[in-house]
Amino acid sequence: MRYLGPAFRMMLLMTFLTGFVYPGVVTALCQIFFPRQANGSLVKWDGHVVGSGLIGQNFTGLQYFHARPSAAGNGYDASNSGASNYGPTNQHLIDRAKASIAQFRKENPDYHGPIPADLVTASASGLDPDISPASALAQASRVATARGVSVGQIRELVDENTKGRILGFLGEPRVNVLLLNLDLDRRFDRHQ
Amino acid sequence: MTAAGILYILVYFVVLFAITKPLGLFMAHVFEGERTFLHPLLRPLERLIYRLAGIHEGAEQRWTQYTASVLAFSLVSFLFVYVIQRLQGFLPLNPMGFSTHHAPANATPMTPDLAFNTAISFMTNTNWQAYGGETTLSYFVQMTALTVQNFVSAAAGIAVAIALIRGFARKQAKSIGNFWVDLTRATLYVLLPLCFVFALFLCARGVPQTLKAYVQAHTLQGPTQTIAVGPVASQEAIKMLGTNGGGFFNTNSAHPFENPTPDTNFFEMLAILAISSGLTYTFGNMVGDTRQGWALFAAMLIMAVAGAFICYRAEAGGNPILAKLGVETTATRNQPGGNMEGKEVRFGIASSALWATATTDASNGSVNSMHDSYTPIGGLVPMFNLQTDEVIFGGVGSGLYGMLLYAIVGVFIAGLMVGRTPEYLGKKIQQKEVKMAMVAVIATAFSILAFTGISSVARFKKNGYWNPPGAATANLANSGPHGFSEILYTYTSQTEDNGSAFAGIDVNTPWYNLTGSLAMLLGRFLFIIPSLAIAGALAEKKKVPVTSGTLPTHGALFVGLLIATVIVVGALTFFPALALGPIVEYYLMHSGKLFASLMRSAAA
Structure with missing residues (x-):
């Protein structure tokens, strides 16, 4: 058929242009000008890579701030992002939330306020690096006790790590859990 | 709802309005073959492409030849993507060893039906993800198969829209342009330069762009974390601008590496509608009356803004069942409240709801939150948007030619009411045009409803070839009703070539992969072929002079008529199905009714 010839040649040319030249040039420029971001915004501590500043990880120790529930692999699997995909009337959603709430109440006996929604819901990526400032402050007393420091010092650190909305309306106030916990380890004794 | 959230949505639409004219004017110049500021740089390359491909730039095509070119190019596209995927184990740039013996334990095998579905999906500009990018595809496939299709399937959509515009603009003409020239110009002058700048911006803000293998991190608490990276920024840019939507990663633009900050989120979301919005101005400019373009823009804008606020309101309201457990579902100064299941903290409720609306207004299909976890009304908005055939701005090109088909149906209905032969832009709308427009509208409805119906009742042998889990449900x-919504959304999204999902459903089985592929083909080509047939028929017609009996198609009356046509055709066709899904779910949720979970799935 006389249309297949041009189609085939055009496809080869477009593959070369948009499949090799375009990503190749972008890769080269990004590696030159933005090497940190281009390689995953990796965070180093004690000389080795402890994670990415953009990717959440799992924390269970009382001396660390905890992140949101994760449905990526077995939890914060950064090679297998995923969401729960539970609908609002799914029994599992409610059961999981009840379990999260019970555990949160047990671990944070000093906190009596309502549970911030983000703390007992799974994120879309399963790798959400952030929690809301309210979720961090709700854990401050526990972390302070575990580290043997005052609640005020911990709250101050949370405030320092809180990012506001860009230009006052873009995005939501948030705290990066990994960076906050790294700051904790830098500032205070790591062990309980 | 918060003041910041409302402001966010309003600023978004104001910025979209502001870029419509400059972008639209630029595209009009490009497709009329006029000189632009990019010509000194790109014109020699354009000529070289024509020479190497053996194309005569000045040769015009009749609508049948134009259609044959689109179809031939689509066929070759499909074959390229299929073959590259199936051969990925033998090809370079595969540091994780997918489709080889060294593949990671969690890798998904590249089966023939999965490769087939993905090839159809990218060729048709759907970008449905039956695959999870970081567990299935090598960098070579991401770059040379998926990124390339993101460009050319978008460019083909733009080309068809331009051809239809020429049909309206030309008088007693036999031809509607040259597909190869339109395709080349759309790629070279419109998509590539925008993507190039956008990719660099994204990388500067944290989107990775590397060919190295995944990173091993030793987390603060001990266990190792494997962090998937790759050439993400270059693909992310065209994925958004070309209304493609197929993510580099499983969770698409919710993944912090695809969409790391609130500002990348804003610009990615702007990119979803930018070109489609610009094309309304291109249309007005090329038919010689920019008011005609603004009328289409106004109809689209009104529906988009309404959808965004309905969705935002529902999601900000949160889940009443969780609220009863002591969860804060009202926004406060330092937490977002609302329905946060399947949403990211950095985006919160407003920009998640706006994205869900924009991505389904367009045929984009990328997600920054999981639609499956939306409240019933929040999830109804994206589904309804899809079922309007994605004409609220719509896919690049496809949104405009879809809306023009509705305009034809609209003036036809108006003509019936007053007993006069309908006209649009000085062209008599006759039997052939109306028939063709109706073929497109009915074919998509048929595909959605028939496949949803069949999958709701189809039974297969357990552990058999077609659907190993057994019954399609x-x-x-x-x-419960949410499960029905998952099936309805699956076929709606694929028929409308969107690609977003109620993603809990496991669609990577031969049954869903193959019926989905068929739905995507129907949705793409039963829109493109009628559009081009109409373009050919219109180009041959004379212009009839405007009289006092002509319905003006640039005023509020026409905008209202167009919106009514879109909503009535959408609502009447799909209302029974929507009543069985999200609408009944809404009432059950507020009475506290829960449904058993069927399986744990994490595909996006």
Whole structure:
């Protein structure tokens, strides 16, 4: 058929242009000008890579701030992002939330306020690096006790790590859990 | 709802309005073959492409030849993507060893039906993800198969829209342009330069762009974390601008590496509608009356803004069942409240709801939050948007030619009411045009409803070839009305070539992969072929002079008529199905009714 010839040649040319030249040039420029971001915004501590500043990880120790529930692999699997995909009337959603709430109440006996929604819901990526400032402050007393420091010092650190909305309306106030916990380890004794 | 959230949505639409004219004017110049500021740089390359491909730039095509070129190019596209995927184990740039013996334990095998579905999906500009990018595809496939299709399937959509515009603009003409020239110009002058700048911006803000293998991190608490990276920024840019939507990663633009900050989120979301919005101005400019373009823009804008606020309001209201457990579902100064299941903290409720609306207004299909976990009304908005055939701005090109088909139906209905032969832009709308427009509208409705109906009742042998889980409903993650919504959304999204999902459903089985592929083909080509047939028929017609009996198609009356046509055709066709899914779920949720979970699935 006389249309297949041009189609085939055009496809080869477009593959070369948009499949090799375009990503190749972008890769080269990004590696030159933005090497940190281009390689995953990796965070180093004690000389080795402890994670990415953009990717959440799992924390269970009382001396660390905890992140949101994760449905990526077995939890914060950064090679297998995923969401729960539970609908609002799914029994599992409610059961999981009840379990999260019970555990949160047990671990944070000093906190009596309502549970911030983000703390007992799974994120879309399963790798959400952030929690809301309210979720961090709700854990401050526990972390302070575990580290043997005052609640005020911990709250101050949370405030320092809180990012506001860009230009006052873009995005939501948030705290990066990994960076906050790294700051904790830098500032205070790591062990309980 | 918060003041910041409302402001966010309003600023978004103001910025979209502001870029419509400059972008639209630029595209008009490009497709009329006029000189632009990019010509000194790109014109020699354009000529070289024509020479190497053996194309005569000045040769015009009749609508049949134009259609044959689109179809031939689509066929070759499909073959390229299929073959590259199937051969990925033998090809370079595969540091994780997918489709080889060294593949990671969690890798998904590249089966023939998965490769087939993905090839159809990218060729048709759907970008449905039956695959999870970081567990299935090598960098070579991401770059040379998927990124390339993101460009050319978008460019083909733009080309068809331009051809239809020429049909309206030309008088007693036999031809509607040259597909190869339109395709080349759309890629070279419109998509590539925008993507190039956008990719660099994204990388500067944290989107990775590397060919190295995944990173091993030793986390603060001990266990190792494997962090998937790759050439993400270059693909992310065209994925958004070309209304493609197929993510580099499983969770698409919710993944912090695809969309790391609130500002990348804003610009990615702007990119979803930018070109489609610009094309309304291109249309007005090329038919010689920019008011005609603004009328289409106004109809689209009104529906988009309404959808965004309905969705935002529902999501900000949160889940009443969780609220009863002591969860804060009202926004406060330092937490977002609302329905946060399947949403990211950095985006919160407003920009998640706006994205869900924009991505389904367009045929984009990328997500920054999981639609499956939306409240019933929040999830109804994206589904309804899809079912309007994605004409609220719509896919690049496809949104405009879809809306023009509705305009034809609209003036036809108006003509019936007053007993006069309908006209649009000085062209008599006759039997052939109306028939063609109706073919497109009915074919998509048929595909959505028939496949949803069949999958709701189809039974297969357990562990058999067609659908290993057994009955087609055994693939769902949620039961009850939400489970039905998952099936309805699956076929709606694929028929409308969108690609977003109620993603709990496991669609990577031969049954869903193959029926989905068929739905995507129907949705793409039963829109493109009628559009081009109409273009050919219109180009041949004379212009009839405007009289006092002509319905003006640039005023508020026409905008209202157009919106009514879109909503009535959408609502009447799909209302019964929507009543069985999200509408009944809404009432059950507020009475506290829960449904058993069927399976745990994490595909996006």
